[in-house]
Amino acid sequence: MAKQKNRQKTVKLSVRALAAQLLFLVLEQGKSLSTLIPEQQSKIKPQDLPLLQEICFGVCRVLPRLDSIIAMLLDNPLKGKKRIVHCLLLVGLYQLLYLRVPAHAAVDEVVKGTESLNVGAFKNLVNAVLRRFLREKTGILAKVDQNWHTLHPDWFINRLKKYYSNWREIIEANNQKPPMWLRINQNYSNSEHYIQLLEQVGVKGIAEGRQSVRLSQPSSVENLPHFTEGWVTVQDLHAQWAASLLEPQNDELILDACAAPGGKTTHLLELAPKGKVVALDIEQNRLVRVNQNLQRLQQTALVIQGDATNPTSWLNQVTDFLGESAVQFDKILLDAPCSATGIIRRHPDIKWLRRDQDIEELVQLQKQILTTLWSLLKEGGVLLYATCSVLQEENHQQISAFLQSQSDAILEPLLFPLQENMLGYQFFPTENSGDGFYYAKLRKRVK
Ligand SMILES: C[S@@+](CC[C@H](N)C(=O)[O-])C[C@H]1O[C@@H](n2cnc3c(N)ncnc32)[C@H](O)[C@@H]1O
The missing domain is CATH 1.10.940.10 (NusB-like)
Incomplete structure (x- = not known):
């Protein structure tokens, strides 16, 4: 038997x-x-x-x-x-x-x-x-x-209808297969140069700015020239804005608070190779990927397993590393845990895994992380809040409530056109373009 x-x-x-x-x-x-x-x-x-x-x-x-x-x-x-x-x-x-x-x-x-x-x-x-x-x-x-x-659950459609007149466009975009985007490491190459390298291996790419390339067909990373040497990283076009909006500088101490698998950590270090970057994530097994990515790109960061809502449990690792008794960060990237409703076309199982009641829980967690990290930011420092969600509760409404509760928080303008009734900027998933992402840049007032 x-x-x-x-x-x-x-x-x-x-x-x-x-x-x-x-x-x-x-x-x-x-x-x-x-x-x-x-x-x-x-x-x-x-x-x-x-x-x-x-x-x-x-x-x-x-x-x-x-x-x-x-x-x-x-x-x-x-x-x-x-x-x-x-x-x-x-x-x-x-x-x-x-x-x-x-x-x-x-x-x-x-x-x-x-x-x-x-x-x-x-x-x-x-x-x-x-x-x-x-x-x-x-x-x-x-x-x-x-x-x-719609091919989507009703609760999600109902939420979209509440705030977007273009909700059908979001749904139609979610139902398509996503394009594969590459981020070209500017320390080695640029998009125009890299599409020539791609052509030599029979892969067609379309450049978007100096940094990004869209592949006309998805390709395995083994086919990508110099992938193992860190010339290129697979990352959605709109996700590539995170590091650029934070504008990391070489002498700064930067916290990437929800870092795994490290797509944005490595971008921060591409832009500021001498920046002191702390990559924190609550999930030890996901940090393995952060370390692998750092290794591939030949970069160094202080990688810490810890809970962003409880800095006393991990902040001593940062002070020990820097040899200082206390630290405050110049910049913080909070790529918050979220509903991931902006990346449904890339992960269509999200539609059936996420439930309506999860959203409020996520909003509370995001709020807790945001408020806790704010106390770790220097005066004059910048925190970039990001999600891969299209739900306003996690984005515009979250930031609106935060600004009301924190008198020392100033919302900085972004490089994008203003959107009606929207604090920060909401990207929507779009054919031949990026996924649904949200960004809000907050500066801490100098007293
Ligand atoms: C959107 S993902 C981050 C993606 C990553 N920034 C990137 O670009 O590759 C959110 C991450 O938040 C982490 N996370 C969730 N709750 C957390 C907490 N309380 N403290 C720290 N990390 C947390 C999750 O483990 C997950 O890796």
């Missing part, structure tokens, strides 16, 4: 079955694809990874449409443990609708997945549902698509 159990555990799953299993973990257990997919990397063939990603991200992108089709084809919904069968059907339908794979081979692969996922009893049902879909596709889609699908 024990042997049999072990044998079941070690059954190697096909890409389709694995995709169904990961989707089950996302949709039923609230796990994130950003954690799950990297865990599979050592377990599957490298050439299978793009298909696994395409199916998992793709299903999350269009989930309500696929769910409606399944609801039309089943008499009773698959509940409880049978949800894995539902996930197999999602994978099957996604392939039939969105991937250029021969239909019958795709169905066969998914049907085989029932055995490897220990739901062989549902083999005939999966086969019947997918084949019926193939036969009746036109009629089924006509019914399913008679109304516009």
Whole structure:
């Protein structure tokens, strides 16, 4: 019996079955694809990874449409443990609708997945549902698509409608696949020069300013010239504003308060290679990535695991490092934990992981971090508040409340045009451009 159990555990799953299993973990257990997919990397063939990603991200992108089709084809919904069968059907339908794979081979692969996922009893049902879909596709889609699908949860749509007349544009942008953006390290190259290097390896890039390049097709980092030597970092266009807006200087002490995985830490050090940068994050395992990124870019920062709401637990590491009895920071980057609703097109599982009630909790955490860090900022110093959210509670409203509560906080103008009823600047996700990001630059008044 024990042997049999072990044998079941070690059954190697096909890409389709694995995709169904990961989707089950996302949709039923609230796990994130950003954690799950990297865990599979050592377990599957490298050439299978793009298909696994395409199916998992793709299903999350269009989930309500696929769910409606399944609801039309089943008499009773698959509940409880049978949800894995539902996930197999999602994978099957996604392939039939969105991937250029021969239909019958795709169905066969998914049907085989029932055995490897220990739901062989549902083999005939999966086969019947997918084949019926193939036969009746036109009629089924006509019914399913008679109304516009937002493909987003209602709570999110309701929040967007409250503050943005262009909410449909945000939704449409979220439903697209995101472009891949590179940040070129100005110490080695620039965008015009780097697109020539890309051309030599058959990758087409489009320059945006001196610093940024958009790839016409996503590429693996191994293909990017001088990636291992730190010439280039994968980072969204609008995320690239964080370090530039903070304007780090070489002699400054700078706190990157929520630093992992370090995309903005390394940018700060590219702009101010002699700046004293402290990279703090609450999650030890995420700090591994910060260290890897610093190493790749040959940069040095003081990397600390700690809670930004409780500086007494980690500030002594900064004072010890500097050999001083007390410290205050010249600049602070607070890239706050947030709903991540600005990067839905990059992480479509966020739509199904985040819940309406999470937002208030996040707002309270952001407020606590912001207020705590403010006391660590020098007079005359600057704190840049950033989120990858499009929700005003986390952005404009958060900053508005902060300015009302802190008489020594001044909101600095940014380089962007003013937006109506908006403190700070809200970027929205846009085709061929960046993701949804928010920035507010706060200076501490000199008494
Ligand atoms: C938006 S991510 C940061 C992304 C990072 N700045 C970058 O550009 O690569 C937010 C980070 O905040 C961290 N975090 C959440 N709560 C925190 C806290 N109380 N103190 C410090 N870090 C925290 C999370 O672990 C997460 O890594």
